[in-house]
Amino acid sequence: MSVSESTTPERGKPSVNYARIFERYALLLVWLLLIIGFSVAMPDSFMRWGNFSILFASYAPAALLALAIIIPLTSGDYDLAVGATMTLSSCLIAVLNAWQGVPIELCIALALLTGVAVGLFHALFIVYFRIPSLVVTLGSTSLMSGLVQWFTNSSTIGGIDNALIMAVVGGRLLGVPYAFYYALAAAVVMWYVFDFTPLGRRLLFVGRGREVARLNGIAVERVRVGSLVMSSVVASAAGALYAGVLGSADPYSGLNYLLPAFAAAFLGSTTIMPGRFNPWGTIVAVYFLGTGITGLTMFGIPLWVTNVFNGGALILAVTISQLTRGREAPDIG
Template sequence: MTDLATTAPQNRSRKNLTRQFERYALLLVWVLIIAAFSIAMPNSFFSWGNFSIMFASYAPAALLALAIIVPLTAGDYDLSVGATLTLSASTIGVLNVWHQMPILLVLLIVLAMGVVVGLIHSLFIIYFRVPSLVVTLGSTSLMSGIVQWMTNSSTIGGIDNSLIMAAVGYRLFGIPYAFYYAIAAALVMWYIFDYMPLGRRLLFVGRGREVARLNGISVDKVRVGALVMSAVLASAAGILYAGVLGSADPYSGLNFLLPAFAAAFLGATTIQPGRFNPWGAIVAVYFLATGITGLSMLGIPLWVTNVFNGGALILAVTISQITRGREASDIG
């Protein structure tokens, strides 16, 4: 009896230590990677200017990762966020540069376009019962074709300087405002996820739609809201991308999709293991950005970036599934 009374608290203590390590393991690995690259390249990598550029240039990817985790929490996938980003940035170029429309009006149009994209996805996914993977994959191809048509497959320069200044012209502690927009979005999302009924409804719907429905939650409305918010955040990422880049590129925005998805799943293994969470996603984005930036500065061939992102996605999904399965087992 005494042995059992002693062993139980020890097991609980060991389990708590393991959970605490899991919460911050990715942060620890991130610090170690920064240290390794800093030792290898002390004059180039380990500089405030390098980190400043990295924080700003990956801010659109951070917003995309946040966009992805909203429907993921509710049990749906949105593979179209990269295409939505590209469509938004290209629309800014076409309307502001070619048609000379005021930038504020253009930004409102772009955000409204995100709402429309989300509602179209909801129509097919929720009311016609088409799997979200199929719908958003199809809309990715559709939007990519529209972008190439509207831009004549060319990069559009000359975007209003006020947008560029708002993204990278103004700085706080030497870091462009673009980074802080992503942090602000994560802060708002964290508050909604953890402290508002809407966040709990999203989580309940993702864990079990039938159970959520029996508990009086309007499952379809929650899913519609998640898909619309995902598209709006992706449109906001397009605005930020246009500001950071200073132009509208009809192709390179899609390159954010894979690292954003990898970050969404990798983020579910840290801070709040077993849950898609905004702070985990932000940490994961910049963890991957650090790896890619460091490898690029070492002169590693370009194909290594694709290997790095693809491997990170597979590993992140695997670890996330293991963690989520263990969390569910503990709850059960």
């Protein structure tokens, strides 16, 4: 029986739970109302396909970063280092390609391998030394930020191979740059893994209760290691996407994505599949927040309002997520 249906004992027929359906799609409705509101306020500038095309492409790295965050969150760990990992990846690609002349394909492969190394580094301290994930990933954020500033000389690096730029934003489908579709493809893969594979069930099982999962024969440590590694690899892929969108690498700007990505991860757990971190809810949340920031920017709102918007969204999202998750029955069967 679907979560949106209940059975009436008198007739044994399913009845639709409209409150549940509304909860699932409330954020989509609010997103639509936000678009309508900005369109009415700025009829000559906001409601243009070119505006949305830029929005979809520019927030694709943030979408990948938010997807990276929900992998360890599902298994009960936090990865605060995804922003630094993304920055490390984009700057590594830029330094190797623009300064050292390494082919762009090899640069991307090395960046992804660096993501594997970062994930294993986190897993060593979090899983085997049992240090809280918040502490480890916060420390590694500072560590990676220092390394990036060192090997980039704290400077923005241009001159990245045009092949990467063309592959990310040069081509378009339905008027939208390919960057958006890469994030969408990652969401499809993650949705399939989370909902239709034993691995996805194990992740959820571990996140809901590690001791219970261990008693049921699940290799909890292995699942946690895998989730931390995959989080870093996806964050590294976001770095490659980010380098392609910008056409350059900045040793500082990537960290600005961390707060909105976390806000999107928690806000996404209140929609589509309330009570669970899920990729579709995360994608919707990223572009909901992106629409709000874009609209406010077009209004000419000062820059500090963006920080207030992101911070308020994170607090509200975590609060709603905790309330939703607290009343959800474990969905692991």
